[in-house]
Amino acid sequence: MMYPFLSAILPVITPAAVPEMSLEEFDELAQEQLSEKDFCKLIAADTPDAGNLLPVYQEMKCFKECLNYRIAAMRAEKLKTNEHFEVPGEIYGEIDFALASAVSASPLEREKIIDAACWRKLDELEISHEMDLIHFCVYRMKLAMLQKYSKRDGDAGCKNFEAALEKLAANFNEP
DSSP states (O other): OBOHHHHHHSOOOOTTSOOSSOHHHHHHHHHHHSOHHHHHHHHGGGSTTOOSOOHHHHHHHHHHHHHHHHHHHHHHHHTTOOOOOOOOSOOOHHHHHHHHHHTTSOHHHHHHHHHHHHHHHHHHHHTTOSSBHHHHHHHHHHHHHHHTTSOOOHHHHHHHHHHHHHHHHHHOOOO
């Protein structure tokens, strides 16, 4: 099913920009515009052990698994361990290129390089899906990726950290 109105009102997102819409706001808008069946398919990727995922989610899951296996294999090689990592599915040249670029980068830059490879994969998956459910699935995955770079509230983070420490201390039993 096509959803031209929803497609037309979504703000453009790019890897370097702060999105004008949060993931939660997108979900609210999508729930209003999509059929109930399509909305359930859209958010199905959030469900642990979700069966019957749309092919776009399955393809991205495979891409990320391959990426993680390649990272593990590169670490094992660098650390000279005897571990062997079998890379599932096809080996993506895009992954190897991104990881080769990331070797000498800082952890934050490495994360951004890996995210850029994921973004390019999402762009590839979005081709010819301008107004259909696949487009909105890709849009949602991109929003989720950008959300991790949104500004963080330091005070709220400190409070959450202190609360976690207090909870750990309360549950800690000394011998």
